[in-house]
Amino acid sequence: MAKHIIVVVREVWDTRDIIGDALGADGALRALPRRFEPEDLNSLEQALQIKDRDGCKVSVVSLAPAGDLDVLRECLYRGADEAVRVVAQGAVDSAATAALLAAAIRRLGEHDLVLLGVGVPDGENSLLAGELAGRLGHGQITYVDSITELSGDQVACRREIEMGSEFISAPLPAVLALGVYLLKDDPRTPRAAKAMLKLKLKKAPIAEWTATDLGVDPAPRVRVAALRALPQRQVETRDVDPGNEAALKAMLQDIR
Amino acid sequence: MAKILVYIEHDESGVSDLSLQALALATRLGGGDALLLGENVSAMAATVLAHGAQDVLAVEHPALAGHVALPAAHALKAVVMERAPRLVLVPSSTVGNDLAPLAAGLLEAACIVDCDGVEVDEGAWRFLRTEFDARVRAVYEAVGEGPALVTVKDGIAEAAPAVGGQVVATRVELGPEALRGAVQRREVVKKTVNLKDAKVIIGGGAGVGNRENFALLERLAEKLGGELGATRASVDAGWISAERQIGQTGVTVRPDLYIACGISGAVQHLVGIREAKTVVAINSDASAPIFRVSHYRIVGDLTVVVPKLVELLA
């Protein structure tokens, strides 16, 4: 039985609907809409389901300034017990992020699981699980599809790998990176925020810890030297009416 | 001792092709040593030597046999501490992308995953990475003295010839902190199809609906001399085997023609078909994202459209 689960959450660029260039005329990233990292919502849900079953505590932690979208508060509205924001100054690469989050996780106290998301292959990089596990000295399991067993001292997961799946066990505490994709009516679908909790926790204070509080020097190990716009592949889309045999035939002629 | 250390990934069938590409990249950047971790790995030293390795470090340990990230990361850390390479190249695969960040965490070192190019700028290495749905190429540099751990993607270099290297006996001690976790079982299908080189691929997604309907796609594939491919949704549904999955956790394909049937076009799938020359999509939802990357857009029910196409090809 798990007693304490820590979920690491963040907001991300919403790249789903960007069309055209991601860089503006000044060569910097265009401001894109942001959203709650969908993978992180999945891991929060996973933690909350364990809480529903075992009655454990769920803490959430994020490293980012509070934006319009407050992911931490969103977690509280869904049922997390404690939320902490880590605030950093200056450039923060993934090594610095890992250093700060690892310190925050230690400070949150003894825990059984640290859950995070697996990034999608573009823009995100799925680095943090490993970097965190390394700094915490925990075992890690990535691309977790489901937790198949959780006992007092061990977790076992099914994960997706090339050409199939793998069943892995690790002793607690462990870092799990969830790469869940949801089926229709999936029991893992994230729950909605609760209206009652929203009312109650709208103004609840959220702890903020700085690098100084945490006693870490978040020295970056990597820097972005440049961003280059990539020419977008121009796809000219032709509509083919499936009811029009001649059009289908013409298409088949073209593509063969 | 070279400045670059290359982690060589292997399985029962031997050294992975991508590991040899990483070794070739190291050779181009000034020469690399190769690291083999596992059981009976010395047997693979000859292959690695034949592809440009300088020193081959073969570390034999039973705990390293199962490709569990933690012991491998500790072993890699021990070797890095002893030999102080400035760069560690690792194949970008499930194994490599598990290993590099974990080892970087242990070493508190720089890590960059999924690089698709390396440039040398006034003696400094710059690592290129395609981001934001292939809209941006980010150029990364490691900061400071410590090693950078970098995973590299398929296509990074052509395998290189031998440079006259040698095998160097290497031992590492793995403490209890490294010997944790285990793979209980793997359910992996043996590869029997070669989607990578297929010229025509008919991809089936959740919209195909059931196993029987996949037969419709199969007939179309036969007519066009193509192979069947799939999304993870249809693999998970059990309609088709995992070796046909295309995308982030499947294969990357480069066909002349890709016909996407009942596929929504999630980014995890699209990364696998980015290099398809012509894309035809059949989807009943006119707003499906797959249409954004399609040359031919057929809004319709695939159970009607696909048989129609087969008929027209007769």
Ligand SMILES: Cc1cc2nc3c(=O)[nH]c(=O)nc-3n(C[C@H](O)[C@H](O)[C@H](O)COP(=O)(O)OP(=O)(O)OC[C@H]3O[C@@H](n4cnc5c(N)ncnc54)[C@H](O)[C@@H]3O)c2cc1C
């Ligand atoms: C870490 C991670 C890794 C992943 N790796 C991969 C990967 O390697 N490959 C991969 O494919 N996915 C991968 N996924 C999953 C991916 O996110 C999507 O969930 C998946 O690609 C969706 O598959 P789909 O398009 O078949 O299904 P859906 O998204 O459900 O789309 C089905 C489509 O079929 C259409 N449709 C329904 N009925 C019909 C009909 N009768 N005729 C025509 N059209 C119809 C619908 O309009 C819909 O657009 C991964 C996810 C995660 C989190």
Ligand SMILES: Nc1ncnc2c1ncn2[C@@H]1O[C@H](COP(=O)(O)O)[C@@H](O)[C@H]1O
């Ligand atoms: N600044 C951050 N704050 C909190 N969680 C983060 C942060 N950056 C990354 N993560 C977590 O790490 C996962 C993978 O991130 P990445 O390694 O950047 O792909 C995300 O899904 C989050 O769970």
